[in-house]
Amino acid sequence: MKKIHYINEVTVKATRIQVAYRGDTIVYDASAFNLPDGSMLDALVRQLPGAKINDRGEIYIHGEKIDYLTLNGNDFFKGKNQVIMENLPYFTIKDLKVYHKERPLSEQNGIERRKDYVMDVRLKKKYVNSSLVNGEAGAGTKDRWKARIFGLMMGDETHIATFANTNNTNEDHKPGMDGSWDPASSPKGVKTTKQAGFTLEKNTNGYRTRENLDVLAKWDDDNIREIDHKESFSSEGNILKNTTSTTQNKNIDLSLAQVYAHEGNINFYTEFFLNYSNQKRYSESIDSLFQNRFINLQNYYSNNNHKMFDTRLHVNFGFRLPWRHYLSLDLNGTYNTNKPNNSSTNQSIYYADLSKYKKLEYFNDNANNHYSYSAELGYNIHLPKGWSFGPSLSFTNRQDNKTQNYFAKDSLDDHLGTNSYNYHSTEHRWQAALNVTKNINNSIFSLKIPVDWVKEQMYYHQSLLDTIANRSKVLFNPNLWYSRFGKNKQTIRYSMNVEQPSFDLLMPYKNSINPLSLAINNPNLRNRITHDLQMSTNIRNDSIDLTWWVKAHASCILHEWGNHVNYDTTTGSYTYRMDNVSKPNWQANLEMGLEKYLDLKKRISLDIDGTIKYDHNVDFDIAYNNTTANLSLVKTLVTGLNAKLNYRYETFSAGLTGKVSGRFSRSDRTDFTSINAYDYQYGGKLQYTIPIIKFTIATDATMYSRRGYGSSLMNTNDFLLNAQLTHPFTKGRIIAKLQTFDLLHQMKSTKYSVNAQGRTEIRYNNIPSYLMFSLSFNLIKGKQK
16 A cells, blocks of 8 residues: 655745847846846846946947847837936836847848847836836935936837936946946046936838937036146156146037838838037146156136037938849938137146246137038849849038137237138048848858049138148948857958048148147148958857857057157147158957856856957157157057856845956167056945845945056055945835945046057046935836736
């Protein structure tokens, strides 16, 4: 007789998989990530394995840049990544799909077949065909505040969104998000932002016809203070310059964009853009120059107010011919103008060797306007086995007008008149190109062979010159592109670019308005040529659950535009003259990374990426007192390694972060001191939702250290600590949040650069530490299944 054993009830909980790979598509399950209540889409993206967001807000997945975001497969918010990232609530998102999306023929002229790398934000079913209103308001110490509201209505064919926000908390680091911090990419200065926008998209005819309207108004107020330490390399003794400056920017920006597109046997696409900007800028600075002794001291004040207007129109017609060929006509027109209402400068200089002061006060009238129109006719011939080729012909007409006048405030000064000029230029460009494409088996090969004939004429006038100048040139700028898509991806890109110097830089002109910085044009300045090669590969190994990627980039510039710099040892003034560098400038870098789960339940994940970059920079040495300058070569090696180890279990998540980078500069110059600068950081994050009471605690801590910099102000240890406490009310419709930023007052913002002519170290002011309390709400109307 069999004996039966009874066991207690067992509950089996499956761990949701954060990331899945489906051929060419990466799918991130939003529900598998542990985020605090009230989080937006940007908080989710920062937690994605293999993802990075740089200081410009650009998203990279496995080293490849996301071109734009879509919402439920629609081009809603296309080009407005920041809007949807900062306003779409995390709880509405089902998953994120990252894949290569083929452009419509009407947007690529039917000739160059390209795919965009997109991130599609897919909403949960109950939020599709629904209306959503989300908002937040908060106030904190140190006069910090923020308020925002976002409304979204998703229909079968029509989608509408509107938003408004204002804040003076320009730091986007959020407690518990990634446990890392980088002062080189943190915001510079203190910024107050106000913006409001409206977006409408309508899709009809089975999504074959699309209309889109975007309206945006933005007000910015920046206050930036910086301390600069600059060392200029010279064979006759390095020159040191210390600068302290304050800049106040007030900008108003209004824009409107409209798109209409139709796909069918006849493709039609039109895009209209309108922008108005009013920029006010006030700056003041004090700088001192040393070269074994004190040389000069300068006080500089400027006040500028610029109004800019810009409009563009793009129209494309495409015709599918019965014999499988494709004919396209592409039309473009632009107009923009820039005119200052008021631009004035006050400058005071003390020359130590001469023991005298010099004061300058002048107005600057710098106005310019531009318009252009172009037409391109393309014909694409489809061949067997995925091949196609076709010629294209285009014509562009461009007109530019510029006025640069200087006026003394109190009295006429002869040197002001010689610095003033104006010109009118006309450019005609004809291009004939052959495009060859192969699109088969999930791969694309594209080769474009263009030949440009450029003809320019300029009427140029200044006090000592009145002339008409002409030039013409044949340019050859081929490019090649190959991509293979799928689970394992490879990409190769090569391009050659021949770039002419701007025509006005070839005019015989000398700007001596600033006695300490004279600029002289070089009529003999030649074209520069850039060769650029990029290669990348992404490989997924399912058997060991490993994803890794490699990206290589190399570029070489021939006849680079360098600066002849002559230094006057008595006054400390510089004279700059552009010229071609006889030796090539080149750089190469290699990036690689991997991501892997370390346990069978996929609770522990490891994310590692590294980079190595070599920069071979050649420019002119700084010459003393009109002597002949030799070439200066500085070779810089930059290395970096980043690692993240994350653990998650139900409502608990934790992570460790480590980063190390180095900058090593060498030169054959006898006076050059080797540069060995290091940055390293380590830290962690923690987040936990306490059951029953539903309080969520999130915190992160990071130690950031720098060594080997020329200024002791840069060689510091900074410990950044943030914390956040959230609690939902009324079933999550209202969320209370208490957040502290930079609890120990350690945050700093810096920038460092080095090239063949010198190195610069900069420290900026940044947002003060603060404690803020805020309330957010979510209202949803629609399907609740």
